[in-house]
Amino acid sequence: MTQVTPVIRLRGELLLDEPMARHTSWRVGGPARRFYRPADTEDLAVFLAQLDPDEPLLWLGLGSNLLVRDGGFAGTVIATQGRLAGLTQVKPKGIRAEAGVACAQLARFAARLGLSGLEFFAGIPGTVGGALAMNAGAFGSETWCWVEQVETMDRRGVIRYRRPDEFSVGYRRVEAMEGEWFLAASFGLREGDVEASLSQIKTLLDKRGTSQPIGLPSCGSVFRNPPEDFAGRLIETVGLKGHRIGNAEVSPKHANFILNLGEAKAADIEALIQLMQEKVEQASGIRLQTEVKILGEQV
Numbered sequence: 001m002t003q004v005t006p007v008i009r010l011r012g013e014l015l016l017d018e019p020m021a022r023h024t025s026w027r028v029g030g031p032a033r034r035f036y037r038p039a040d041t042e043d044l045a046v047f048l049a050q051l052d053p054d055e056p057l058l059w060l061g062l063g064s065n066l067l068v069r070d071g072g073f074a075g076t077v078i079a080t081q082g083r084l085a086g087l088t089q090v091k092p093k094g095i096r097a098e099a100g101v102a103c104a105q106l107a108r109f110a111a112r113l114g115l116s117g118l119e120f121f122a123g124i125p126g127t128v129g130g131a132l133a134m135n136a137g138a139f140g141s142e143t144w145c146w147v148e149q150v151e152t153m154d155r156r157g158v159i160r161y162r163r164p165d166e167f168s169v170g171y172r173r174v175e176a177m178e179g180e181w182f183l184a185a186s187f188g189l190r191e192g193d194v195e196a197s198l199s200q201i202k203t204l205l206d207k208r209g210t211s212q213p214i215g216l217p218s219c220g221s222v223f224r225n226p227p228e229d230f231a232g233r234l235i236e237t238v239g240l241k242g243h244r245i246g247n248a249e250v251s252p253k254h255a256n257f258i259l260n261l262g263e264a265k266a267a268d269i270e271a272l273i274q275l276m277q278e279k280v281e282q283a284s285g286i287r288l289q290t291e292v293k294i295l296g297e298q299v
Helices: 041-050 103-112 119-123 128-134 194-211 231-237 266-284
Strands: 013-019 031-037 057-060 066-068 073-079 087-091 094-098 147-154 159-162 168-170 173-175 180-188 248-250 258-260 293-295
Touching: 041 147, 057 180, 066 266, 087 103, 094 103, 103 119, 103 128, 103 194, 119 194, 128 173, 128 180, 231 266, 248 266, 258 266
Parallel strands: 031 073, 057 073, 066 293
Antiparallel strands: 013 031, 087 094, 094 180, 147 159, 147 180, 168 173, 248 258
16 A cells, blocks of 8 residues: 655745745845745745755845846845744733834834833834844844844744844844744843833934935845944945945935935946945955845856
């Protein structure tokens, strides 16, 4: 008698050759070979376990701080936004947020509970998963200052619970466990005041609106600030504010932003990034390091 191995049915949404321009904040990028929106954590575990062990993986939140080249991504994208979206209070001063929760949503959730510490998350245009992966920060605060525990998943679908001291964390960098991705985090916060926290969020967003460009596609800050200096100042000093390549432009408002003026190519943006690095290094000896992750194939 022949045994038949049962096939576990997936409950998420699988798209093939999905244009990444639909899913990145720059609105550029070629197709991903596979694009999967999991139904939930259990469905994601099943999907990952069925993939080839050598399949390249990209976990995607809001698609900010990400540049996918025009040739696309020859692997599988795991889209967490709106899917891994659990957000709960887990103890009097604790919140658990899954990877797909928008940072701004978490900031307001904490504020309305009367918990303080994550107000700065309102200024981060990404998700919790991305914030954990890069130690995102704004207005002088950073993600991992508030993390008590993280949950990770490996490509076999196994979930692990890890402490912050198991990771090497620095300014806009986190050395994660090889072959594991952030699934959720538990944050320990301070007792606060609802009105004061909501007011602080409004003040921070107003400040961001007056100092940073809005209205056109961008990725947020392109470069990390070097020690005791600002990337935007260095770029402005070499005269690149407002400089264009194709339909990509160094923002006239804030030189550490690159704008898609409409129909820009990923190659235009990458060429601007390289030019900014070269000009600043020639003038100051400082090699600017990108916050944005660049991946995929050239056309």
